[in-house]
Amino acid sequence: MASRNWKLITMPFNKENPITVQVLGICSCLAVTAQLKPALVMAISVTIVVALANVIISLLRKTIPPRIRIIVQLVVVSMLVVLVDQVLKAYLYDVSKQLSVFVGLIITNCIVMGRLEAFAMTNPPLPSLCDGIGNGLGYGIILVILGTLRELFGSGTLLSYPVMEKIGAYSIGYENNGLMIMPPMALILVGIIIWIQRRKS
Amino acid sequence: MKKFSNRYMILYSLALVAVASIVLSVTAVALKPRQEKNKVAEQQQMVLKSIGVEASRSEAGELYGKYIAERAVGSGQQAANGNSYYTYNIDGREGIILPLHGTGLWGPIWGYIALDEERYIIGAVFDHKGETPGLGGEIASAKFAEQFIGKRVVDDKGSVKPIKLKKNTDKKSLYEVDAISGGTMTSNGVSEMLEKDLNSFEEIIKTKKI
Numbered sequence: 001m002a003s004r005n006w007k008l009i010t011m012p013f014n015k016e017n018p019i020t021v022q023v024l025g026i027c028s029c030l031a032v033t034a035q036l037k038p039a040l041v042m043a044i045s046v047t048i049v050v051a052l053a054n055v056i057i058s059l060l061r062k063t064i065p066p067r068i069r070i071i072v073q074l075v076v077v078s079m080l081v082v083l084v085d086q087v088l089k090a091y092l093y094d095v096s097k098q099l100s101v102f103v104g105l106i107i108t109n110c111i112v113m114g115r116l117e118a119f120a121m122t123n124p125p126l127p128s129l130c131d132g133i134g135n136g137l138g139y140g141i142i143l144v145i146l147g148t149l150r151e152l153f154g155s156g157t158l159l160s161y162p163v164m165e166k167i168g169a170y171s172i173g174y175e176n177n178g179l180m181i182m183p184p185m186a187l188i189l190v191g192i193i194i195w196i197q198r199r200k201s
Numbered sequence: 202m203k204k205f206s207n208r209y210m211i212l213y214s215l216a217l218v219a220v221a222s223i224v225l226s227v228t229a230v231a232l233k234p235r236q237e238k239n240k241v242a243e244q245q246q247m248v249l250k251s252i253g254v255e256a257s258r259s260e261a262g263e264l265y266g267k268y269i270a271e272r273a274v275g276s277g278q279q280a281a282n283g284n285s286y287y288t289y290n291i292d293g294r295e296g297i298i299l300p301l302h303g304t305g306l307w308g309p310i311w312g313y314i315a316l317d318e319e320r321y322i323i324g325a326v327f328d329h330k331g332e333t334p335g336l337g338g339e340i341a342s343a344k345f346a347e348q349f350i351g352k353r354v355v356d357d358k359g360s361v362k363p364i365k366l367k368k369n370t371d372k373k374s375l376y377e378v379d380a381i382s383g384g385t386m387t388s389n390g391v392s393e394m395l396e397k398d399l400n401s402f403e404e405i406i407k408t409k410k411i
Contacts, residue, residue: 063213065205067205068214075218079224086232086236087228089232090239093236
């Protein structure tokens with residue numbers, strides 16, 4: 001049992017990655033990865049929302065009438081997202097400004113609804129929790145890779161620390177690549193990640 | 202598949218929504234003071250930025266108290282709207298800071314404009330609720346705001362002459378700045394905001410020396 005739960009957490013990192021394999025959650029992944037910090041916060045927020053929503057829906061699964069299950073799922077997800085949004089506004093104000101509408105848009109993030117429908121509706125709470133954490137982190141890992149690459153090569157910084165300036169790259173004629181901070185570049189990078197991943201398996 | 206009656210479904214949804222709204226109301230009320238504090242600090246940061254002081258959110262309160270004083274507007278439209286204006290005193294330089302409120306393309310836009318004793322602009326800062334990033338949203342950039350430095354809001358006789366955002370500006374003019382390409386509606390909003398609010402602050406611009 002324990003090894004099955006562990007598998008649920010680790011599978012989404014590679015073989016069942018929500019972004020690169022299931023190609024879900026692309027929209028927010030393009031929008032919030034221009035810098036590493038919002039990417040990290042978004043990853044954590046989505047992980048918390050998927051995990052908790054999975055547990056709540058899994059606990060309720062036997063009482064939910066199938067005909068209104070999507071509405072029930074939406075109510076639970078929206079409640080959690082508004083909670084996350086409120087907490088960010090109170091404790092991480094700058095990040096919440098940067099993430100702006102994208103926190104609210106977690107509600108429509110296909111990964112969340114996808115996991116609720118495909119997993120939590122038919123599985124007990126503990127595996128659902130593991131599945132939620134796994135998928136949230138699987139989404140997060142891609143966000144962090146993109147955020148790192150885009151911030152480092154687009155702005156020359158990492159978490160606002162001027163890496164490129166410190167290693168003296170500018171003095172030998174290096175310049176930041178403006179394309180990196182545009183959303184299309186995130187799509188190209190996701191494409192490259194998918195390519196490498198498919199190539200390996 | 203188990204059958205559920207209509208009555209069950211209706212009661213189920215009502216109960217679910219009731220629980221969700223209670224949870225949300227409690228959190229909203231509990232977190233309100235912290236959120237308000239953040240908003241006040243952000244506004245103080247913006248006012249400080251208009252006189253060229255970059256402050257982090259934690260040091261904003263202290264620097265604000267040191268350089269800025271809030272003043273009541275005596276009468277007129279601005280007073281009716283509950284707005285006040287500000288005076289600054291930084292390293293011996295003194296003047297007034299006027300708050301601006303207007304409408305962009307998608308929602309509210311606002312800003313602060315700092316004037317010296319001769320009513321030249323020493324700094325300006327703008328922000329918006331939901332203008333398009335990269336287009337109208339550029340009004341929040343330093344590059345846009347810097348254009349205002351050195352411009353003037355009164356003519357030689359001392360009456361108010363608002364700055365306009367235009368295409369192909371006359372670089373020597375004290376009353377024109379470049380509009381944002383691709384952000385025409387937002388730029389028009391900024392022009393209107395400047396015209397409306399500078400005129401309604403006319404008395405203060407004319408009479409209050411600092």
